[in-house]
Amino acid sequence: MVLFAHLARRRQPDENRPVAGGRRVVPRGFEPMADALLNQGEVEAAAIETGRGLAADGVSLDEAFSDLEATFRTVGLDEPDYEVVRALCVAWTEVSLRYLHGLSCDDPLTGLASLPHLRSRLDEVYRDADRRGARVSAERALVVVEAGQPPRRPDSGLAGHRSVEQSVARFGSALRMAEVSDALRAVFSGGETLARAGVRRAVALVRRHAELAAQVESLRQLLKSRSVTSLDGGEQRVWIEGLPSSSDSASLLLDELAR
Secondary structure (H helix, E strand, C coil), rough: CCCCCCCCCCCCCCCCCCCCCCEECCCCCCCHHHHHHCCCCCCHHHHHHHHHHHHHCCHHHHHHHHHHHHHHHHHHHHHHHCHHHHHHHHHHHHHHHHHHHCCCCCCCCCCCEHCCCCCCCCHHHHHHHHHCCCCHHEEEEEEEECCCCCCCCCCCCCCHCCCCCCCCHHHHHHHHHHHHHHHHHCCCCCCCEEEEECCCCCEEEEEEECCCCHHHHHHHHHHHHHCCCCCCCCEEEEEEECCCCHHHHHHHHHHHHHC
């Protein structure tokens, strides 16, 4: 199930809703509710079923409430009871939360953590350093990998040819970020935070130690040996980025790296 995937789903202005037998048709998804209301069925159970279905279809809660009211009006009733509203709301929320709890903080293409996750991790590092009276800049650093943009090629003047070149470039960019992720994991396998920063950069939050420079050089050589840049002519850069003295400054640094 992909929640919120059909946001453009269904609503029509009330005056344009289809009419059957001189009566307005209930909003889509509310047929079980209307049937229960008209036939003295289990209205709360129908509300639960409806709420789950609406959430799965990506219908907002505000839209669900509006259509619930419209359903009651369609069958000739006043405002829905509190118990019915609560049942629909709880069911909608449960399905929505199941989806949200299933979300990963990892980038789906590379498996690298998201930039917000890296920000949270850096905040933890700075708080810990403050408690210990230590300087983050002396203990930690960022290793940045940049998959450079391919050089511009002369315009062939043919629309079809340009389209093929653009597709190849996008494919090459995706492969380069995937290889960057694999190389980072191979070199930094000790629990470092590895994250994606923007379209063309990946970042590792690492500890400063005597072997860090050698690790970075190993990463550089590994990327070079695995390079697929022949697809688009792009090149990769690797460097150590020092961390500033405060968490706020570190957040601004991440903004710069993500551009």
